[in-house]
Amino acid sequence: MEVITNSTKETKDLAERLAKDIKPGVTLALYGDLGSGKTTFTRFLVEALGSDARVQSPTFVVARKYKNINHIDLYRLTTKEEVRDIGIEEFLSDKEGINIIEWPELAEEFLPKDTVRIYFEYVDDEKRKIRIQDIN
Ligand SMILES: Nc1ncnc2c1ncn2[C@@H]1O[C@H](COP(=O)(O)OP(=O)(O)OP(=O)(O)O)[C@@H](O)[C@H]1O
Numbered sequence: 001m002e003v004i005t006n007s008t009k010e011t012k013d014l015a016e017r018l019a020k021d022i023k024p025g026v027t028l029a030l031y032g033d034l035g036s037g038k039t040t041f042t043r044f045l046v047e048a049l050g051s052d053a054r055v056q057s058p059t060f061v062v063a064r065k066y067k068n069i070n071h072i073d074l075y076r077l078t079t080k081e082e083v084r085d086i087g088i089e090e091f092l093s094d095k096e097g098i099n100i101i102e103w104p105e106l107a108e109e110f111l112p113k114d115t116v117r118i119y120f121e122y123v124d125d126e127k128r129k130i131r132i133q134d135i136n
């Protein structure tokens with residue numbers, strides 16, 4: 001599925017729709033450039049999944065936990081070994097948890113087969129193109 005969201009509000013609506021299809025144990029890999037909307041989407045998704053925590057970019061800590069949701073941001077890492085060292089395999093083997101990974105490229109070999117990949121693209125100030133790989 002590919003949509004253009006014309007505002008953050010529309011990105012919120014999309015996250016709310018996706019939240020309905022999310023099951024425990026799923027991994028979402030969020031691809032896209034700086035500012036393309038990965039963290040914004042994550043914030044709306046975490047809210048829609050019932051956490052009232054304020055999602056922040058986990059840039060300096062790599063991973064944050066909101067209830068059963070692990071929000072992981074690999075932007076600052078440079079090697080697969082570092083990705084392994086943060087415990088990516090433990091996160092991904094948690095069958096109760098939902099894993100959301102920004103900048104997942106270095107984690108590619110660790111991602112489960114049924115990972116849902118979501119691609120974000122900047123279109124203009126208010127618009128983003130968001131492509132969600134088939135969730136089933
Ligand atoms: N349609 C839209 N959908 C999502 N975000 C939007 C939209 N229009 C504007 N924005 C703005 O774009 C910015 C996206 O920033 P965000 O931190 O979510 O990006 P990111 O992909 O996580 O970047 P990074 O790689 O630095 O972590 C926010 O300031 C948000 O308000």
Ligand SMILES: [Mg+2]
Nearest residue numbers: 038039057102
């Ligand atoms: Mg981000």
